[in-house]
Amino acid sequence: MSVIAERGYRGASLSAVAERVGMTQQGLLHYFPTREALLIAVLEARDEWDTGGTKDTARAWPLEMWTFLVDYNAMRRGVVQTFSALLGESVTDNQPAREYFAERYGMVRERAAATLRHEFGERLPGGLTPEEAAPLVVAVLDGMQFxxxxDPDNADMSAAFRSLVALLGRERG
Amino acid sequence: MSVIAERGYRGASLSAVAERVGMTQQGLLHYFPTREALLIAVLEARDEWDTGGTKDTARAWPLEMWTFLVDYNAMRRGVVQTFSALLGESVTDNQPAREYFAERYGMVRERAAATLRHEFGERLPGGLTPEEAAPLVVAVLDGMQFxxxxDPDNADMSAAFRSLVALLGRERG
Incomplete structure (x- = not known):
């Protein structure tokens, strides 16, 4: 994770990681067959860290936790870059990126729906159901990252996410 | 474009395109130095087609045109796949993908803001300004494509886009 944070997607080579952990490249390849598999494993570790290790997507996070994660991501560009680059690969590859992202999206949409249901009930103030709104939340997160x-000066992830939350939760006047 | 539509991102090789247009691969490389440059040129041609060739982003498209393009994209998976794969490359590469997407996003956000201003005025019914809402529109388009x-069975681009438009345009009750 720190090699990615410091050097970005392209700089996080097998040799750079091997050096950091004091292994040979050959030794590293024993645990991760390819560079892509290693990077996906880092993203999985990040998910575990960010979610406190729970895979229980029905347990609702507070909405503020989502906002916090967006702000936090804005401070870890290398990790966001790696996520976005591998997401691009996932739509043409079969593994491991595609498996990781396909499973992750199902989970993240469920988690988002649980948060929205907990916060707003079966119908959001903006008119959508939690299941209709969840894909929008996830799409805005990913789309704003790109x-x-x-163009960091002209695209503010945190502001955009807060705008979406305001739209979803806006009471009828 | 038709090679991409038929074979997807990975199948659209230089040799497949060369064969389709009756050229040698060497001849094709005279016009496009790399496969990536060729694919970006196809995306540029798609943009020109979709926008009727105008680069005047201040001219507002009707909102229905955006909805139509989302529905249309759902019928051209290979092109959407190529767009998304190159978008992933663009965050780590310097060219030509990065240049294309950075310029395109500036234009598409401006175009979206012009559409929203034309449709709703300086303040959208949902409470945002056109400039605040434009990045959300673009993010939902890209994010839903991924x-x-x-997972085409569990992610409906057209429904999600219509939900966002409804949220943005929803009058105070």
């Missing part, structure tokens, strides 16, 4: 990576 | 490519 805009921010490409 | 969810749809990875």
């Amino acid at each position: 805009q921010w990576l490409l | 969810q749809w490519l990875l």
Whole structure:
């Protein structure tokens, strides 16, 4: 994770990681067959860290936790870059990126729906059901990461996410 | 474009395209120095087609045009896959993908803001300004493409986009 944070996606080579952990490249390949598999394992570790290790997607996070994670991501560009680059690979590859992201999206949508249901009930103030709103939440998170990576001065992930939450939760006047 | 539509991102090799247009691979490389450059040129041609060739982003498209393009994209998976794969590359590469996407996002956000201003005025019914809402529109388009490519049965791009438009345009009760 720290090699990615410091050097970004391209800089996180097998040799750089091997050096950091005091192994040979050959030794590292014993645990992770390819560089892509290693990077996916880092993303999985991040998910575990961010979610406190729970895979129980029905347990609702507080909405503030989502906002916090967006702000936190804005401080770890290398990790967001690695996530976005591998997401791009996942739509053409079969593994391991595709498996990771396909499973992750199902879980993240469920988790988002649970948060929205806990916060707003079966119908959000903006009119959508939790299941209709969840894919939008996830799409804005991912989509804004690309805009921010490409043009940080003109794309504010935190502001955009807060705008979406305000829209979803806006009471009828 | 038709090679991409038929064979997807990985199948659209230089040799497949060369064969389709009746050129040698060497001849094709005279016009496009790399496979990536060729694919970016296809995406540029798609943008020109979709926008009627205008680069005037201040001219507002009707909102229905955006909805139509989302529905249309759901019929051209290979092109959406190529777009998304190159978008992933763009956050680590310097060219040509990065240049294409960075410029494109500036334009698409401007175009989205112009559409929203034309439709709703300086303040959208949902409470946002056109400039605050435009990045959300673009993020939902891109983010939903990834969810749809990875899991088409559980991610409906058209429904999600319509939900967002309804949220943005929802009048105070």
